[in-house]
Amino acid sequence: MAPPNRDSIVVIGAGVIGLQVALTLLTESSAEKKPRVTIVASAFPGSFSPHYTSPWAGGQWRTHASRKTPEGCEQCDWDVQTYRYWKNLVASEKFKPPSRASGSGVAEFKSHFVWDEINDEIRPLQPGGPLGTGLWWKHEVDDFRILPNSERPSNTIFGVEWTSFCFNVPRYLQYLLAKVEEHGGRCVQLTLPTTAGLENAITVASGAVDGKVDLFINATGLAAGKVAGDSKVFPTRGQTVLVEGEAQMARTRKGDGYIAYTIPRPGSGTTVLGGCNEAGNWDEKIDESLHEKILERTKILAPELLDSNGSHTILSRQVGFRPSRQGGPRVEFENVSEKLVLHCYGHGGAGYQNSIGCSRKVLTVVEEVKRKSVIEAKL
Ligand SMILES: Cc1cc2nc3c(=O)[nH]c(=O)nc-3n(C[C@H](O)[C@H](O)[C@H](O)COP(=O)(O)OP(=O)(O)OC[C@H]3O[C@@H](n4cnc5c(N)ncnc54)[C@H](O)[C@@H]3O)c2cc1C
Known part of the structure; x- marks a missing residue:
């Protein structure tokens, strides 16, 4: 009571x-x-x-938080708590019918993240050392491994795989x-x-x-x-495309001035393609040139989403504003x-x-x- x-x-x-x-x-x-x-x-x-x-949102678990900030990293801990919580949630729902389409809409997926060039996140901690040694979260997630060249798209220099969580946002x-x-x-x-x-x-x-x-x-x-x-407080504009077909895994590629990702939406038979991070941009309209780039970049990441003509079946296009601060x-x-x-x-x-x-x-x-x-x- x-x-x-x-x-x-x-x-x-x-x-x-x-x-x-x-x-x-x-x-x-x-x-x-x-x-x-x-x-x-x-x-x-x-x-x-x-x-x-x-x-x-896309949405998946892929921490952006950095332990390098002088005041420590509260967001790192928040992200780890969420990872563990979703892991338990998925385990608790696993045997309830009708599988992925039921309950919370959170599901476990393998995730790949690949880089075209060295940035602060993967720069060696010691000069001349291996890439990715500073990825603090590798000890917090399941099944983390560094991808061999054969498992990365050409023109990428480094990549990792781990078991992540994607969620059907609605x-x-x-x-x-x-x-x-x-x-x-x-x-x-x-x-x-x-x-x-x-x-x-x-x-x-x-x-x-x-x-x-x-x-x-x-x-x-x-x-x-x-x-x-x-x-x-300021907006960070995001633009995405929802397409038919559920990608086999979540994949992200980061290069010079761009980010491309494919995030399966569990149980819906659809995938979210993205994206961009445009700080301070309030434009609600679809940027047509960016739209074409998103489709082109994600073709390489998730070819299983393409039809026999090599095209996506587009269901919707959308813009959202991340509440940055x-x-x-x-x-x-x-x-x-x-x-x-x-x-x-x-x-x-x-x-x-x-x-x-x-x-x-x-x-x-x-x-x-x-x-x-x-x-x-x-x-
Ligand atoms: C393209 C894109 C991809 C993303 N992908 C991911 C991802 O993969 N993983 C991830 O963790 N995050 C992701 N995000 C970020 C995530 O979506 C946001 O951080 C999150 O949705 C913010 O939630 P919020 O509750 O703070 O704000 P909101 O969802 O905007 O909610 C604000 C609430 O406040 C209410 N409100 C506002 N003003 C008033 C008012 N005057 N009176 C009454 N009510 C009011 C609104 O009605 C609403 O209910 C993504 C975002 C975008 C745009």
Whole structure:
């Protein structure tokens, strides 16, 4: 039975971050602290807008986090936590019919990443040493190996294989939403004003719930630039193509000024082809020249997707904006006229793979602040 004096938390945003934060609060809080959770958002799974980023993800687990940053690497740990969580999730679903198409939409796939030239990620740690020695995550994933020349496309200099996770993005979002509701989370569709400041936005959000709100969590992704007045937030434009056929594995190739990838969408009989990372570009239109390049580059990566004429069967083309932030994601409290807001946004191109670790950080800091307020009340 739920404890009577449960805290009331409003999560603003129903992208992968808002949904996973809500789910973690509902399922991993200690029993006596389990809060009431309401998600307030303008867009929920099933809706599509270029500024609702989550539906446009590839998506796969392939960490971009770097241990070389002076302040250490919190995102590395978040990504590793998500990898392990998905591994258990997939194992738990494995024997439930109808196999990959059921449940969460997450599935295990072999993954290849190949490089055309040396960059910071694969540069030898010691001059003259072997490439790839600094790939910190090789010890965290299963079945990591360096690809021999014979298994890489020509004109590439280095490549790796590991067991990764790909997810059927629309299905995974629906799955998270269903889990939130199953665990008692409420959902309210509401667009909060963004031009009159954070205080005004949370005042409007509190109108969506009965009673006092103890904490607001700002998971508005790219909109956080306006909602929280954070000038460090910027879009990183991505453009993809959805084609018929499920690639046998996930493959990525990185070269001079470009990235190309093929990510199978488990259980859907489709694959996402990409892509680009265009910082600061807000253009919602398809770039036709980039579209042709994506098709050309990915033909070499996943020839199994081509028909007998050597062409793809294109199902859709899309643009999405990764919610990037200078300095990385912001998970931080702000006191707004006596109301407590925990910001959780700015996950850029890594929101899914960050999601489990980041949500657990949210849970930890929420429980910590609660513990402190209980101690202070007793003093
Ligand atoms: C092409 C592409 C490929 C990607 N591939 C991957 C991948 O393979 N792996 C990976 O980990 N990540 C990937 N990403 C990144 C990932 O998609 C994002 O990091 C993630 O979706 C961000 O989620 P979010 O919840 O922060 O934001 P969003 O999904 O944008 O959600 C924001 C939420 O806030 C709500 N909101 C905003 N403003 C308001 C308002 N004023 N009032 C009420 N509600 C509001 C919105 O309605 C929405 O519900 C990719 C992204 C792109 C574009």
